[in-house]
Amino acid sequence: MPITQQQLLQILPNAGRQAGVFVPVLNAAMGKYGIVTRLRIAAFIAQIGHESGHLTRLVESLNYRADRIVALGNAASPGSRWRALVPRAAELAGSSVRMGNAVYGGRMGNGPEASGEGYLYRGRGPIQITGKDNYRACGDAIGVDLIGNPELLEQPQYAALSAAWYWSVSGLNSLADAGDIQSIGSLINTGSKGKVPNGAADRLALYQTALRVLA
Numbered sequence: 001m002p003i004t005q006q007q008l009l010q011i012l013p014n015a016g017r018q019a020g021v022f023v024p025v026l027n028a029a030m031g032k033y034g035i036v037t038r039l040r041i042a043a044f045i046a047q048i049g050h051e052s053g054h055l056t057r058l059v060e061s062l063n064y065r066a067d068r069i070v071a072l073g074n075a076a077s078p079g080s081r082w083r084a085l086v087p088r089a090a091e092l093a094g095s096s097v098r099m100g101n102a103v104y105g106g107r108m109g110n111g112p113e114a115s116g117e118g119y120l121y122r123g124r125g126p127i128q129i130t131g132k133d134n135y136r137a138c139g140d141a142i143g144v145d146l147i148g149n150p151e152l153l154e155q156p157q158y159a160a161l162s163a164a165w166y167w168s169v170s171g172l173n174s175l176a177d178a179g180d181i182q183s184i185g186s187l188i189n190t191g192s193k194g195k196v197p198n199g200a201a202d203r204l205a206l207y208q209t210a211l212r213v214l215a
Contacts, residue, residue, distance in 0.1 A: 002027040003041060003214070010213045011045055011206060014054035018156075022055050025157045029164035034173055042210035043176035047188055048126035048163050050203045058154045060123030060130070062100045066093035081107070096122075109133030124153035125162040127188060141165045181207050 003026065008019045015022070026045075030036060035044045052058060064072075069089040076082035085092060085102055092099045100119030104110050108131025110117040123130040129138050132147065139146030142161040152158045167173065175184050181204055182196070189197035197203065 001036065001038065001041065001214070002031075003045065007213050008045070011210045012049040012054040014056065015049075016056075018055045021156050022160065025160040026164075028157075029160040032161070033164040033168040035164060035167060035176075037177075038211070038214045039179065040173050040176040042207055042214055043172070043181060043184055044164070044167055045210050046181070046203055046206035047184060049206050050185075050199050051128060051188065052126040055126065058125060058159050060100075060128055062096040062103065062119070062122060064093060064099060066090050069093060069099075104131060107131060109136070121150055124150065125159040127163040127166045129153060129162050129166060137169075138162050138165055141169075 003023065005019050005023045008023055008026075009015060012019065030041060030044065035041055049055065066089040069092060070086050073082045073084075073086035073089070081103060088102065092102055097116075097119045100122045101113045101116060102118070104118030104122060105113030105115065107118075108121075110121055110132045117132055121130065121132045121135050129135060129146075135146040135150055135153075138153075142158060142165055144152055144158060146152060146158075153162050170187055172184050172187065175187075182200060183193045185197035185200055185203045186193050186195045189195075189199075
């Protein structure tokens, strides 16, 4: 059951003109990865809508104030990367490049901080594909060179495919079938089940709206 532009705007009203751009590529991507039932489509649109600001943000900015870096770092687990950034808050504040390299350097297949790969392979697409290893796997799956051209994930066609690919390989169709919206949000936002994701209330509200619209 393909989604229409009118339905997408009812679910994600802030999408504006982006709705018309995304409808055909979302339908193609959802069809390719089995996101084809009401429950699956509702869950998928709700999650990508939340993550991307209603399809208006396809690149992670990483532009943080110093106090925000400190707050996030202090809330993170001891020994985590975010906790280690607290003493560097003033240095990293206001620079997406420095922040991206500090947060993601030496992780997820990226080279060390000085390599610049942390920022280069920062989150892109509606579900924020992040890290060189994930860019490589996603590119192999959707048939484009994302290592050499990571900015392709800023284009609607590849952005939609990347989100649907991630959804499929993460087993989120089965969770959508079960209506387990919190676990879906947890996996997308935190990487594991059992944690309350950021924006849990908004994710649920968007899902409930999508169910009504797609009824």
